[in-house]
Amino acid sequence: MRDLLIRNGNLLLSADHENLLRADVLIRDGVIVQIAPELSADVETLDVAGDIVIPGLINAHVHSPGNFMRGTLEGLPLEVFMLYEVPPLASGREDPARVRLRTLIGAAEMLKLGITSVMDDAFFVPLTTPEAIDAIAGAYDDIGIRATLALDQPIVVEYDKYPFLKDILPPDLRRTMEDAPRETAEGMLAHYDHLIREWHGAGQGRIAAAVSCSAPQRATPDYLRALHGLSQTHDLPFFCHILETKLQRVLGIEKFGMSLIRYVDQLGILDERMLVIHSIWVDDEDIAILGASGASVAHNPVCNLRLGSGVMPFRKLRDAGVPICLGTDEAVSDDSHNLWGAIKTAGVVHAISGGDYARWPKAQEILAAVWDGGHRAMRRPQRLGRIETGAAADLAVLDARGAAFQPLHDIRRALVLAEAGASVRHTVVDGLVVVRDGRLTRIDEDLLRADLRRLEPQLRAEAVALRAGAEQLEPYYRQIVARAAATDVGFSRWVGQ
Numbered sequence: 001m002r003d004l005l006i007r008n009g010n011l012l013l014s015a016d017h018e019n020l021l022r023a024d025v026l027i028r029d030g031v032i033v034q035i036a037p038e039l040s041a042d043v044e045t046l047d048v049a050g051d052i053v054i055p056g057l058i059n060a061h062v063h064s065p066g067n068f069m070r071g072t073l074e075g076l077p078l079e080v081f082m083l084y085e086v087p088p089l090a091s092g093r094e095d096p097a098r099v100r101l102r103t104l105i106g107a108a109e110m111l112k113l114g115i116t117s118v119m120d121d122a123f124f125v126p127l128t129t130p131e132a133i134d135a136i137a138g139a140y141d142d143i144g145i146r147a148t149l150a151l152d153q154p155i156v157v158e159y160d161k162y163p164f165l166k167d168i169l170p171p172d173l174r175r176t177m178e179d180a181p182r183e184t185a186e187g188m189l190a191h192y193d194h195l196i197r198e199w200h201g202a203g204q205g206r207i208a209a210a211v212s213c214s215a216p217q218r219a220t221p222d223y224l225r226a227l228h229g230l231s232q233t234h235d236l237p238f239f240c241h242i243l244e245t246k247l248q249r250v251l252g253i254e255k256f257g258m259s260l261i262r263y264v265d266q267l268g269i270l271d272e273r274m275l276v277i278h279s280i281w282v283d284d285e286d287i288a289i290l291g292a293s294g295a296s297v298a299h300n301p302v303c304n305l306r307l308g309s310g311v312m313p314f315r316k317l318r319d320a321g322v323p324i325c326l327g328t329d330e331a332v333s334d335d336s337h338n339l340w341g342a343i344k345t346a347g348v349v350h351a352i353s354g355g356d357y358a359r360w361p362k363a364q365e366i367l368a369a370v371w372d373g374g375h376r377a378m379r380r381p382q383r384l385g386r387i388e389t390g391a392a393a394d395l396a397v398l399d400a401r402g403a404a405f406q407p408l409h410d411i412r413r414a415l416v417l418a419e420a421g422a423s424v425r426h427t428v429v430d431g432l433v434v435v436r437d438g439r440l441t442r443i444d445e446d447l448l449r450a451d452l453r454r455l456e457p458q459l460r461a462e463a464v465a466l467r468a469g470a471e472q473l474e475p476y477y478r479q480i481v482a483r484a485a486a487t488d489v490g491f492s493r494w495v496g497q
């Protein structure tokens with residue numbers, strides 16, 4: 001039984017609440033069963049002595065395979081960045097022990113920041129294996145986080161993911177891309193069978209599966225429909241990167257004669273299970289389609305600024321009724337899993353969209369995106385993102401002496417604009433204290449760091465080798481990015497020009 005009594009908390013029950021409530025929280029078997037002052041029960045007790053207790057944060061978009069690449073790159077546009085992140089000519093196999101370590105360091109960072117849930121869109125370079133899937137899911141299970149895992153694997157030839165590229169590549173590079181190892185739809189569906197059978201519902205329900213096509217232009221219509229079928233059958237989130245960059249807007253027109261939002265809508269796969277990642281270069285018609293579909297949008301503002309993608313039209317999407325959640329995206333494009341940074345950036349960046357300042361996002365809306373938007377996108381049976389009777393006991397305890405609360409005028413603005421994660425003392429997931437006084441309880445973090453230190457020279461050498469491979473291709477990618485940038489698409493999501 002995962003029973004726990006949290007005593008003497010100052011609780012922020014949800015994004016809807018303005019004030020803290022002084023109370024105790026009784027948890028039975030991972031579920032909040034009572035919230036009241038002066039509770040007593042013969043169970044494990046965590047006396048937080050007036051500290052601030054909030055719902056655990058939900059990181060709605062992460063790629064854990066980027067965890068070893070933190071800080072390896074300067075700012076680059078996505079299409080050039082991906083040459084380093086997922087080298088298209090790579091060969092070999094991923095070592096499950098390394099995959100586990102890579103996953104654990106990201107999960108450790110998140111738990112210590114009060115992030116209790118994560119949606120990981122994991123890619124595999126170059127191919128997916130059951131062992132690598134097991135390594136990721138097993139790591140999340142062991143460290144104690146709530147995690148939803150999808151397999152973000154393209155199945156088309158590299159040059160087909162972009163406009164113009166096939167025409168400008170020299171024939172030998174084109175052939176090298178055609179011959180590079182890549183997954184098939186059948187192979188990926190077998191991997192999904194493994195993921196769902198072995199891991200969906202594991203860890204008392206903490207671990208779950210999702211499906212991912214990576215992006216519609218990186219898959220085939222038949223594969224997209226097959227993933228949609230899996231999503232419907234098992235009620236799984238369907239991750240799909242759409243219109244992250246201007247180049248992708250141009251690609252939609254060049255390849256499909258329409259925007260990529262219209263493309264997935266016409267394929268019949270855009271529904272309330274879809275998590276549209278980024279949604280920056282959407283036009284008004286796309287926004288209306290999204291609003292009618294029930295799909296959620298994952299907003300990753302730090303990554304979007306880092307890769308020069310542009311600014312997502314937050315207010316237009318909200319006006320259309322599109323649920324928004326927040327993510328960090330990747331340790332090589334954020335360069336952290338610190339959702340607090342994405343929270344603050346989301347809280348301030350939309351002011352540069354101009355217009356009526358009454359329509360800039362408020363702290364309450366940003367927290368609602370993290371907690372309620374994250375809950376909706378994860379599609380779990382448990383209520384996440386609220387401290388209420390019957391909800392999952394996923395909580396973060398913040399030191400009330402933290403700088404963000406000196407003085408405390410408004411808890412929601414303090415969390416969005418002032419807290420950066422340094423105040424997090426304890427993290428509770430599914431009723432278990434997984435971080436106590438800033439230390440992981442289920443994994444030896446000193447050993448974890450020692451393993452990483454040993455691997456560091458190899459990781460640095462690999463980063464250098466990656467650069468050599470990417471530099472061979474970069475001139476062609478620079479050309480297609482420039483060509484797309486120069487194309488008039490009727491609107492812009494860049495600012496300051």
Ligand SMILES: [Zn+2]
Pocket residue numbers: 061062063121241277329
């Ligand atoms: Zn992503």
